[in-house]
Amino acid sequence: QPVLTQPPSSSASPGESARLTCTLSSDINVKNYNIYWFQQKPGSPPRFLVYYYSDSDKGLGSGVPSRFSGAKDTSANTGILLISGLQSEDEADYYCLLWATTAWVFGGGTKLTVL
């Protein structure tokens, strides 16, 4: 089963941009996968934010601001969530996800602090 690795924590200031990463294990290639990103706040279920396959194949969840976007760094086998113009309400846990043929696989999550 593939493994998705996320840094446990990240921080940035209001108005700045945040770049959250999700590194895939070497047995799979990020080029071949849709990478999904979810936001979760305390006491609430996860909320779908974005999915990213390529610049021509991507999507944003319903009601999700365009400040959220996805990307890939294929040289690092990594999926990326970009959040521009950080707001205090963006402070939350963020999870990446992919479908690995017979199972969904989550990353361990990153706690984003907006200082």
Add this chain to the structure above:
Amino acid sequence: EVLLVESGGGLVQPGGSLRLSCAASGFAFRNYSMNWVRQAPGKGLEWISYISSSITTKYYAESVKGRFTISRDNGKSSLYLQMSGLRDEDTAVYYCAREYDGGDYYLLDFWGRGALVSVSS
């Protein structure tokens, strides 16, 4: 409005059994695959099971294979998770999640609020 409401959680002793339900409304339940995802206290998300809309295909995480059984009743718009041989490490909030088929992508687009299962003696 799409709604998913889990029920059936509670306190159970190690080795015991429990059946979770997820009542769906606001969409054509029979047309969607469904999943169960859990989250242990203070921990991350863990996918545990999938069932196709036609009930012909089921998948399980290794951590629950052989102990948990996913099922659904399309006539009642309901999803179920029968859990047996429960262990301390099964303590978690259990979410049901709808899987949207976008053609060249799939997506867990709607989630319930979860049901808490506590396994303890």
